Amino acid sequence: MTSPLQKKIKIHGPSVVTANRTSDGVVIWRTADHGWSTDLDDAAIVRDGETARALLTEATADDVGAVGPYIAPVTIADNGTVLPGNLREQIRNTGVTIELPAQV
Template sequence: MTSPLQQKIKITGPSVVTANRTFDGVVIYRTGAQGWSTDLTEAAIVREAATARALLAESVADDVGAVGAYIAPVKIDDAGVIIPGNLREQIRKSGVTIALPAQA
């Protein structure tokens, strides 16, 4: 498998770096303050490959707090609200698509 840092990065619009939090698997987004947030609106938005590569490298280095970092597309609507840019990211943000069994 090729490392995310070795892959050619193509940016066609606004994007964010996303990963999963190590202790509970929750979807998280890299912030401009070099931290992580579960809130997409706090994510650092990148629009160029070089900037995306730098943010991704910084994120991958934080392998204690997050795993599986990658660049994901987002859309910014007319009101300035950031929304997931594709179906995969919509599902990751919303949660599982099936009913999970109840835990007793």
């Protein structure tokens, strides 16, 4: 199987690298200082395929700390806020779109 890292990476617009934390599964984003954050605002933003590949390569190397890193699209609001680029990423960022049963 070809690893995604060996394929040419194409991104359309600003992107981040995201994964889930190994110990508890919490959503995390790769930061510019080679770590992870649970806050999308801290994520390193990449804008071209080569930088995206470098960030993903570095993230994938942390197999102990993170599970299943991948490149996800984001949009940048006028005020600079980073927003998830699709519904799936929005749900990962802000949680389920329904009320949780235990809160009803």
